[in-house]
Amino acid sequence: MSNKGARNLFIFGSLFFFLIFIVLTFDTMGKLDKRAPEITEEVNAGKMAWHKYDCIGCHTIFGNGSYFAPDMTKVAEKKPKGYLKQFLMDPKAVNPKASMPKLGITSDEADKLISFLEWISKVDTNGWPPKPILAGAVGVAVKELTEGQKVYQSLGCSNCHMISGIGGTTGPDLTGVGSKRDGAWLSGHFKNPKAYVPNSAMPAYGHLNEKDLNVLTDYMVSLK
Amino acid sequence: MTIKHESQKIAQNFYTFAVLLFLVQVVVGIIAALQFMWPDFFILNFNIIRSLHINALVVWLLVGMMGATYYVVPEESETEIWSLPLAKFQFWATVAAVTAVVLGYIIMGLYPQANTLVFGTRLLNEGREYIEAPRWADILIVVSILLFLFNNFMTMLKTKKWTGIQGVLLGGLTVLALMYLPGMFYTKSMVKDQYWWWWVVHLWVEGAWEVIAGALLAFMLMKTTGVKREVVEKWMYIEVGLVMFTGILGIGHHYYWIGTPSYWLWIGGIFSSLEPVPLLIMVWDAFRTTRETRVVTNKAGLYYTVAHAIFNFVGAGLWGVIHTLPQVNKWTHGTQITTAHGHLAFYGAYVLLVLAMIYITLPAIRGVKEFNPSRAFKSFWIMTISMVFIVLTITGAGMVQTYMERLMGLDYVAVKANYNLWFWILRAVFGVGFLYGVVIFVIDYFKLGKERT
Numbered sequence: 001m002s003n004k005g006a007r008n009l010f011i012f013g014s015l016f017f018f019l020i021f022i023v024l025t026f027d028t029m030g031k032l033d034k035r036a037p038e039i040t041e042e043v044n045a046g047k048m049a050w051h052k053y054d055c056i057g058c059h060t061i062f063g064n065g066s067y068f069a070p071d072m073t074k075v076a077e078k079k080p081k082g083y084l085k086q087f088l089m090d091p092k093a094v095n096p097k098a099s100m101p102k103l104g105i106t107s108d109e110a111d112k113l114i115s116f117l118e119w120i121s122k123v124d125t126n127g128w129p130p131k132p133i134l135a136g137a138v139g140v141a142v143k144e145l146t147e148g149q150k151v152y153q154s155l156g157c158s159n160c161h162m163i164s165g166i167g168g169t170t171g172p173d174l175t176g177v178g179s180k181r182d183g184a185w186l187s188g189h190f191k192n193p194k195a196y197v198p199n200s201a202m203p204a205y206g207h208l209n210e211k212d213l214n215v216l217t218d219y220m221v222s223l224k
Numbered sequence: 225m226t227i228k229h230e231s232q233k234i235a236q237n238f239y240t241f242a243v244l245l246f247l248v249q250v251v252v253g254i255i256a257a258l259q260f261m262w263p264d265f266f267i268l269n270f271n272i273i274r275s276l277h278i279n280a281l282v283v284w285l286l287v288g289m290m291g292a293t294y295y296v297v298p299e300e301s302e303t304e305i306w307s308l309p310l311a312k313f314q315f316w317a318t319v320a321a322v323t324a325v326v327l328g329y330i331i332m333g334l335y336p337q338a339n340t341l342v343f344g345t346r347l348l349n350e351g352r353e354y355i356e357a358p359r360w361a362d363i364l365i366v367v368s369i370l371l372f373l374f375n376n377f378m379t380m381l382k383t384k385k386w387t388g389i390q391g392v393l394l395g396g397l398t399v400l401a402l403m404y405l406p407g408m409f410y411t412k413s414m415v416k417d418q419y420w421w422w423w424v425v426h427l428w429v430e431g432a433w434e435v436i437a438g439a440l441l442a443f444m445l446m447k448t449t450g451v452k453r454e455v456v457e458k459w460m461y462i463e464v465g466l467v468m469f470t471g472i473l474g475i476g477h478h479y480y481w482i483g484t485p486s487y488w489l490w491i492g493g494i495f496s497s498l499e500p501v502p503l504l505i506m507v508w509d510a511f512r513t514t515r516e517t518r519v520v521t522n523k524a525g526l527y528y529t530v531a532h533a534i535f536n537f538v539g540a541g542l543w544g545v546i547h548t549l550p551q552v553n554k555w556t557h558g559t560q561i562t563t564a565h566g567h568l569a570f571y572g573a574y575v576l577l578v579l580a581m582i583y584i585t586l587p588a589i590r591g592v593k594e595f596n597p598s599r600a601f602k603s604f605w606i607m608t609i610s611m612v613f614i615v616l617t618i619t620g621a622g623m624v625q626t627y628m629e630r631l632m633g634l635d636y637v638a639v640k641a642n643y644n645l646w647f648w649i650l651r652a653v654f655g656v657g658f659l660y661g662v663v664i665f666v667i668d669y670f671k672l673g674k675e676r677t
Binding site for chain 2: 001003006007009010013014017018020021024025027028029031032033035036039043044047048050051052053054055056057058060061062063064065066067068069070071099101103104116119120123124125126127128129130131132133134162165166167168169170
């Protein structure tokens, strides 16, 4: 191949692939709105707040960002709204171990950020993030779950709390909770967390029926 | 080694600024590494430190490439730069704009509320990764790059010597300038936001920048080994051609999980798997050319050039391809695996490239016939060994994270704080090692040609 031939191949080949890319971009842009819910003013205001506080400087969203703090793609699905709001406004008051600083996010901004994160959680991301394979397998393969464990799982408690290393770190670790609290404290706390822990960001579970509340309390007491 | 045209000396201004920013980048990088263990370690939070770490990197590489271009274009065109005062103005304007942006980040770090809306855009920080610089700074950056391109095109037009090297170099720089524009408008949809944002990020580092690297590699091989222009230019066209053919649609690997249609899984998987091919040809090109020559005029320069080719392939190529297939990326996306790839890719593809250009052109600018390359070799090995270990520790952290968080379902914070702690400690230790290598390089940069041999 002559130098001129190589040069022309480079120039026209690049233009050719760029043209394909432009066509694909048009096609993609036409399909994006159907893959996500409508963007309300509230959601957009939340996105503006996301940029204002440079959230991407620590977190990731759709897996892109700074890898220093948890991914925010599905956070609105996993954590209770009330918790998110309190945490955003003053992280360390809710969770003393939290790394996130108090940025001065107002109550209004927090609401908007949560709307934005709810929008994000509903975008069709081709199945990302994938559900963990092994966490699902443990419950099935190792042993039958007790009634209390079933309630614990169905309520998604492990999104925030940890037992023996499995679960979230946003709420207190429940590994030895049975040796710290008795049944009365625990069941009362389920009904109204703030009455027991002033800064608590946990939602109240007063709507649970008596049986579920009892088996869940028993399960907690058994964690010693 | 002497320069043929007095105005080529302007390259040195850019190099000095680049070298100082390099030092800043590595120092803040160590602060960031310590914040992985102690988030409250410094008065500025991690987000500001990381913005400084990454922006300093991007800016010093760009400034280094600008310096290199101001050297290469007069050399290739065999004439003085069209306007030296314009080049000097462009340099000082860039320094002023960069300083203003950095001050803005620091102010925002101390007072987050200062990042207010002005004319619909953020005053201090756009809050978008890599392109944090606010809109007013974007405009200044574009003006600076346009002035720079204009000056170089006018230089080329003076003698109308259309060499392949400067053609590809300026072509790459023009694409670079154009591809900054998709990052300069606001969209309400985060999906579209990231779609256009990747145009800037991907088409820079896996497109335009690699084209610039291809052109500079050809120039450096020619200067250090005396290989024939025709041979070196032909391979350059093949390399940069393949970079574009695989790289443009290789952008698909960023469109797997951001809300874009699933056909990108196929496009991204196929094209990005081919992205290492041109980088491998560059390695072969560097070795073949080096083997064929008897007389090497600048040992340190050639050393850095070949190392750039190798680590471009290993960092950008291999460390990228291991997690580029959607089947793998589904599990590794958003973990420290990406951080590891980013570190080795930028070190190999661009840090060593700019340092190689400095070692090849600086002796001529300072009018040195021969220089003692011992410090250059020493800093190279300390930097490279440290970087390899930094990358291995982050890769290890990424593997642990992928397994524990993604496969087992453990909490992000638990994995980061408990299971990866030792990786963070080791990373910081090797970071200090890297800083030591950089300090030796900086000393060498300022002393080269100024001490008795």
